[in-house]
Amino acid sequence: MGIVFKQSLSNMVITYIGFAIGAINTLFLYARFLTDTYYGLVGVILATSAILMPVLALGVPNTMIKFFSVYEDKKAQDIFLGFMLVLPLLLIIPLGAYSHLANEAIGSFIGQRNIIVQDYVWHIFLIALAMSYFEIFYSWSRIHMRSVFGNFMKEIFTRAGVMLLLFGVYTEYISIDLFLKALVGLYLMRTLIMMLYAFGLRKPSLRFQIPANVRSLLTYSFLIILGGSTAVVLLEVDKFMINQFIEIEKVAYYTVAVFIATVISVPSRAMHQITYPMTAALLNQNDKAGLQVLYHKSSLTLQIISGLIFILILLNLGDLYLLLPENYRGGFNIVLLIGLAKLFDAMLGNNNAILYNSDHYRAILFLGVLLAICTILFNWYLIPRIGIEGAALATFMAIFIYNLLKLIYVKYTLDLQPFTMESFKVIFLIILICALFFALQFPFHPLLNIALKSLLITAMYVGVLYRFKISEDVFGVLSKYLGSKK
Template identity: 50%
Template sequence: MGIVLNQSLKNTVSTYLGFGIGAINTLFLYTNFLTDDYYGLVAFLLSAANIMMPFMAFGVHNAIIKFYSSYKTKNSINSFLSLMLFLPLVFIIPATIIGFFAYDFIGNLLANENMIVKSYVWHILILAVAMAYFEIFFAWTKVQMKTVFGNMMKEVFHRVCIMVLLFAVYFKWLTVQQFINGLVGVYLLRVLIMKLYAYSVRFPKLKFQKIEKLPSILKYSGLMIIAGSVAMLILDIDKFMIGIMVDDIGQVAYYSVAIFIATVIAVPQRAMHQIMMPLTAKYLNEKDHIALEDLYKRSSLNLLVISGFIFLLIILNINKLYEILPEQFTGGLFVVLLVSLAKLYDNILGNNNAILFNSDYYRMVLFFGVLLAVLAIILNYIYIPLYGIEGSAIATFLAVAIYNTVKLIFVNSKFKIQPFSFASVKILLILMVFLLGFYFWDFPLHPIFNIVIKSLLIGVLYFWIIHKLNISEDISQQIKKYLKL
């Protein structure tokens, strides 16, 4: 776990830095510098682009990680990487042609309830292509076990740029329309920088010769178009459906704020995922079952400890946090609770996704992914008309709970491994004790001071207990290392 923890810690720092900047943007700048409609529009455009991204990438970012370590010679590696660079064009070029000739039809379809969307179809397409090639170049560096710079670009760079653009709107240097164009420019600049870094790590030598396992690569890439990022996209499906089903696009903004708060729990998993994916692929390609099981259990335990702590901070401080937000954004408490639980469940799975994506059973990811997507859509159609954004949160929670349970059972049945231990039970009991002990009281201070002091108290007690009980050997070692114990 050495390289995993080392890069995961660095990635966690950069990811939380990005989320901190994102929190300022999401909770304060967007809500005060843009109208609710335009904030909802931005959230809708980014969600729609995220949904399109796996199609534009053609599953290549997943294929690079799965197959790269199976090639051993320079010629075979260069041929493989050359294919990966050009394969997405198989989808991007036809999509662009269709977008050109069917612009009005697509615009009217997306603008079913909100006509403001119709003028921004090309923005969605360009954002999707930029996001797709960013993930491809990031995967290019991941297989070289270089994840820190890419994670910084993924989590921090665009949020800093968007913050600058938002202040430009506030000072009237930019109109809102120019801001949206600038946002697209930020994503294009990000992919260009990532490309240059990826090429500095391993410069491509274009070689077009016969590639071993080509049918397997194409089949895998095709399946990953739908399955590869479906779990990540579940929240974007929610926002997309709210945008087309609710006549007030501002509801997307309110939902986005609640979702952003809850998805902070996903940060440790996202940080660790960057290095776990290539490592899991390596163990599977080498058929190292012992190392795979050890990584599965350790990743689950460590993520439960860290994400459980973040879950506590969110739930135990949420009431005070909502006191400092604009009133119209404070109706999402139930959304935060349900999505937080869903994200906590995601973390408990450890590198379960990496095992599925990179094993011979990757075809099942397609089935599970389609199951999740269909389930999420059906549940959203049922619950959004009944309960609005809270209905969408119910749909998300139910879909994710079913999806994760199915994946756990499947990996256990095929690999005879599961991520849980008695230590997992201990952590869950500790979380319940903290929830009962700290939820019903606060310091009689300003909400910000209350959040800071209460969080520090919870953090000291929580990690003291984790260390004293030696629940996670890896985390105890890090505590000793940094506190010089």
């Protein structure tokens, strides 16, 4: 677990820098440099592209990670990797042709409630295409245990580019229309850079051949689309459906609240960069004991880190909202619901990696499709009735049910579960700190209030973890700074 913790920590630093830039963009620059309508439009474009992305990728990013370690000689690996590069084109080319021919019909559908969206069909398709191949090239580097550069491109490059573009709008150097076109170019550029890096690690074979186990590859790839689509639908379909039912400005307000809650998932995203290929290798080696250790430790580490972030966000939310424009305030319930869903997701550790790399992935994928349908129905029923809080409630219910079922499925099929007694100690600690600090409010400037309260909360949280040595990995890191506990 040491290598997991160290590499995850490196990735987490990069991811948090990206999230810091994203926070500036989402909470301040977008809200002040774009109108609510155009901010909502950007949210719809990116959310719809994210929904389309796993379909265009055709499951290849996951397939590369699962099957690469199966091939032992270089020639077989080259054939496999070359096939993975070409496979998505089987869907991208006909779908691109359809988007061209049916551009007006597609635009009318996505813009039936907010007409401004209908002119951006190609923006959506090209960003989705760029996202798809970026994930493929990112997986190419991850199977060679090189995740840091890809993580930088994923978390920092695009957000930094968006920041520059937003300042371009603010200074009237570029127009809103040019900003939206440049946003597409930014995602395409990121993919090109990632491709050059991936091919620098290992050049692709120029000869196209079909791998011997092509049937297994195709079956897994097509089925993994369902899993990838399910995960994205659970996270992004709410923004798409808000656009379908109510004013597009509400997408902007909802995006801000969801972004605040999404910070909780940063440790998970960082750790999964390395635990995913490690899980695949353990499963291929049939090392159940090692897998159980990884499951326990990834769960506890993520629970501890994400739990602290959840507490800091929730207890500082009032002051944080005072820093935002008035229209963007009032999303406490949204942050709470999405935050709880993200925290539960973190507590499952490498659960997703176990499912998608095991022989049981088929059942859970079909279950995921059912729950994706439920998510759409939840949003369809709740958004028209209670607005954006209905979208948050729909997302919370869907993610909670989905994660609970995945947890149960892994337990009863593989006899693995992520929780230990330390897990319940951390839950108690989170509840205790929330109860103690919820009513505490300093009378100073919001930034000073956030700093003071965060310092007190973090000191108590870390102190309890260190005093009772709740996690060996976390304790090992704390000992370097606080002194070793005898």
